[in-house]
Amino acid sequence: MAVNTWNTYTWKPALAKAGVIPPRAEGAKQWQWEAAPRDGFHVLRHTYASVMLEAGESVVTLARWLGHSSPAVTLGYYAHFMPEAGSRGRTVMDGLLGRRGRPGGG
Structure with a gap:
């Protein structure tokens, strides 16, 4: 699995669920996160x-x-x-x- 795929579809959703980063914006595509690169x-x-x-x-x-x-x-x-x-x-x-x-x- 490519690191960007894992980062976008597994890592950032886990961070959002844990409250570390904000959840994906309403209506955003599955790959669109407001989280900064430092959250990768x-x-x-x-x-x-x-x-x-x-x-x-x-x-x-x-x-x-x-x-x-x-x-x-x-x-x-x-x-x-x-x-x-x-x-x-x-x-x-x-x-x-x-x-x-x-x-x-x-």
């Missing part, structure tokens, strides 16, 4: 990717899961969801340098 099924994919990156999942792994041609594509869409990028590396280096700087060795 693709938002679930975007949410999943965002949550995975915020949880620290590897960009390389996520790119593979999403079917992107490279991690650069994934970063182009989702880098803003990685506010802690680099903090783990800094923490490790601080720990290593802190141990080495202590009197008595390490």
Whole structure:
């Protein structure tokens, strides 16, 4: 089934029934929804990717899961969801340098 078909005839009716988006306007064709594109099924994919990156999942792994041609594509869409990028590396280096700087060795 094509994603647009599923989005129009299954996903958006389910959202409307749940009260997430407004119901189809009276007299509208079955494929006519006032819901914005952000209400489409693709938002679930975007949410999943965002949550995975915020949880620290590897960009390389996520790119593979999403079917992107490279991690650069994934970063182009989702880098803003990685506010802690680099903090783990800094923490490790601080720990290593802190141990080495202590009197008595390490």
